Amino acid sequence: MISIETRFRCPCCGYKTLEAPAALGLCPVCWWEDDGQEDEDAFEVRLTVNGQLSLAEARLHYAACGAADPRFIPYVRKPVVSEI
Numbered sequence: 001m002i003s004i005e006t007r008f009r010c011p012c013c014g015y016k017t018l019e020a021p022a023a024l025g026l027c028p029v030c031w032w033e034d035d036g037q038e039d040e041d042a043f044e045v046r047l048t049v050n051g052q053l054s055l056a057e058a059r060l061h062y063a064a065c066g067a068a069d070p071r072f073i074p075y076v077r078k079p080v081v082s083e084i
């Protein structure tokens with residue numbers, strides 16, 4: 001069950017979906033896994049939890065298809081009011 005207390009903003013989609021920053025939380029809105037990557041190194045491909053996906057690329061995907069990668073489209077959901 002998802003609580004509505006203060007959450008942290010997902011670096012990919014920008015909605016407040018994460019319980020802690022850089023804690024490997026999986027964002028339910030875009031399916032980005034927050035490994036701490038941020039603006040400064042957004043173009044780096046870390047080859048960690050997000051595989052070949054850089055944050056910059058994931059953001060482009062989210063803008064285009066509503067998920068960090070097109071293969072995650074079946075899993076994502078729309079943000080709820082408390083996450084905006």
Ligand SMILES: [Zn+2]
Binds near residue numbers: 014030032
């Ligand atoms: Zn997200």
